[in-house]
Amino acid sequence: MTPSSFVSLLADRSRPSEPVSDAPFRQGLGPSHADPDGRAGSQGPPPAELTALEELRCAKAAADAATARQGAATARQEAATARLNEEAARLKEETGRAAAEATRLGAEADQLAALVGALEDARADAIAEVRAHAAAIILEAASHIAGDALHADPALLDALVNEGADALGREGLVVRVAPVDADALRARLPSLALVEDFSIAAGCVCVGPAGRIDASLGSAVSAVRAVLDRWRDGA
DSSP states (O other): OOHHHHHHHHHHHHSOSSOOOOHHHHHHOOGGGBOTTSOBOOOOOOHHHHHHHHHHHHHHHHHHHHHHHHHHHHHHHHHHHHHHHHHHHHHHHHHHHHHHHHHHHHHHHHHHHHHHHHHHHHHHHHHHHHHHHHHHHHHHHHHHHHHHHHHHOHHHHHHHHHHHHHHHOSTTOEEEEOHHHHHHHHHHOTTSEEEEOTTOSSEEEEEETTEEEEEEHHHHHHHHHHHHHHHHTTO
């Protein structure tokens, strides 16, 4: 039972259940208590009872106001709770969207990283292939150019042979040359011991007691090939 209902019950019980007749009182009253028109005057509730009734009414009004304030406070609290729940739901939804976006961005970053890796691998393969082809072309060109130059200009071969003889000494020196160059070289350098070597395409190999000097085209091409191999491998 609420305070207001309890006060209402007290107020109801303080009222008389049936109207009380005031005839006996009016019969015993003299002229001084009669109404101006000759009728007997009516008598209301005693002052003490009126005071108690007013107190009960005030108490009931105060209880009703307290109940109204409590209801308003409860409504405000429920509204605030509802707003907090809505905000929590909104934050949860936003967090879910942010997590999904982060997952999507992470997947895209992984894809980009894989793509960059594949491009780097393809670039490295392309560079290696280009360098391999370029090295082969350069080597072949160098071989042809050097061989053609040695065959076209006999002075070049004479210079190679003389440099080897000077380095090793002419005593006991044997010069190995390509068969195509042997006759012409014998005519120009008759004092040297020449040997035709079919493994030599151009140039010469000088062999003496002091050592061996390989000035053949094959040796020069091998040196160029070693340099090109290091360049092809990126060294």
